[in-house]
Amino acid sequence: MNILEKTNFKNLGELYVGKVRDVYSQKDKVILISTDRYSAFDRNLALIPCKGQVLTQTSRFWFKQTKDIVKNHILDFPDPNVVIGKKCKVIPIEMVVRGYITGITGTSLWTLYQKGQRDFGDFTLPDGMKKNQKLDHPLLTPTTKSNEHDRPLTTADIIKEKIISEELWKKLADAAIKLFKRGQEISLKHGLILVDTKYEFGLDEKGELTLVDEIHTPDSSRYWQAKTYEARIAKGLEPENFDKEFLRLWFKENCDPYKDKVVPEAPKELVEELSRRYIQIYEQITGASFKIESGDIKKRIENNLKKYTI
Numbered sequence: 689m690n691i692l693e694k695t696n697f698k699n700l701g702e703l704y705v706g707k708v709r710d711v712y713s714q715k716d717k718v719i720l721i722s723t724d725r726y727s728a729f730d731r732n733l734a735l736i737p738c739k740g741q742v743l744t745q746t747s748r749f750w751f752k753q754t755k756d757i758v759k760n761h762i763l764d765f766p767d768p769n770v771v772i773g774k775k776c777k778v779i780p781i782e783m784v785v786r787g788y789i790t791g792i793t794g795t796s797l798w799t800l801y802q803k804g805q806r807d808f809g810d811f812t813l814p815d816g817m818k819k820n821q822k823l824d825h826p827l828l829t830p831t832t833k834s835n836e837h838d839r840p841l842t843t844a845d846i847i848k849e850k851i852i853s854e855e856l857w858k859k860l861a862d863a864a865i866k867l868f869k870r871g872q873e874i875s876l877k878h879g880l881i882l883v884d885t886k887y888e889f890g891l892d893e894k895g896e897l898t899l900v901d902e903i904h905t906p907d908s909s910r911y912w913q914a915k916t917y918e919a920r921i922a923k924g925l926e927p928e929n930f931d932k933e934f935l936r937l938w939f940k941e942n943c944d945p946y947k948d949k950v951v952p953e954a955p956k957e958l959v960e961e962l963s964r965r966y967i968q969i970y971e972q973i974t975g976a977s978f979k980i981e982s983g984d985i986k987k988r989i990e991n992n993l994k995k996y997t998i
């Protein structure tokens with residue numbers, strides 16, 4: 689199977705290897721190459737065929753659908769796995785927006801709620817909420833953006849720690865909520881619930897607020913099937929997932945993904961299933977059919993990026 693694990697191109701700029709993307713940084717632009725790496729629990733767990741292309745093409749769809757709300761970094765899509773973005777000064781806050789109370793990780797809203805937390809700084813939640821219930825309105829639960837573990841932030845923290853000014857924070861919060869509402873609206877037309885997501889913003893060369901990174905991809909967002917949601921939660925079942933949670937669950941059941949030095953290899957069927965799901969979710973979100981590319985991905989990218997060599 690043709691898979692992209694990593695790249696090491698010369699003359700494209702300084703390379704930063706992210707969790708999922710290889711980022712080549714030039715003076716005024718960034719070249720974001722989505723690989724097929726599957727990252728969860730803050731580590732790389734497997735390689736999923738077609739994932740990099742799905743992420744790039746899903747972002748492409750959403751950047752187009754939201755460009756009237758806030759400026760975005762897109763300059764070009766020279767290859768199915770590549771975004772050329774305007775280089776921005778990235779604001780070190782992960783703008784997490786949630787439409788539902790859910791999650792399984794230590795920092796998820798449901799986990800914290802279940803442990804008894806009600807006061808989240810910028811909002812409080814009432815007693816008696818059920819897992820996977822819709823929130824009255826989308827909530828912002830920002831965190832720090834770091835290579836270590838993300839730390840929750842409140843508006844007060846952001847101002848007190850002088851991460852950004854109050855004025856910029858307000859713009860950021862407003863843009864994130866508007867983007868999320870647009871995402872929910874369009875997703876629903878395609879039979880999907882956009883459950884939660886994460887945005888990154890930056891300031892461009894003019895100091896203007898710019899949406900960077902990726903948007904509403906199955907990596908940065910959780911999606912559920914709308915059609916079966918009500919019936920399933922009424923029966924106490926989990927909503928029909930269209931994301932990568934089942935592979936995360938497999939790792940959770942078969943090792944300690946937070947502590948073990950080496951994790952077991954994911955079963956081939958699960959990897960293939962996840963690849964199929966990534967393709968399906970792309971097709972459902974965008975209404976377009978996914979084009980499986982033949983040939984060596986790395987060679988193709990190298991060829992398509994020739995005009996960007998320095």
Ligand SMILES: Nc1ncnc2c1ncn2[C@@H]1O[C@H](COP(=O)(O)OP(=O)(O)O)[C@@H](O)[C@H]1O
Nearest residue numbers: 706707708709711718761773774775776900901
């Ligand atoms: N327009 C941009 N300007 C500068 N940096 C960007 C831009 N868009 C995305 N980035 C950065 O590129 C990286 C994307 O790679 P990713 O695999 O998501 O890395 P990470 O492990 O840091 O999340 C992120 O660190 C993100 O902040």
Ligand SMILES: [Mg+2]
Nearest residue numbers: 706707708901
């Ligand atoms: Mg990232």
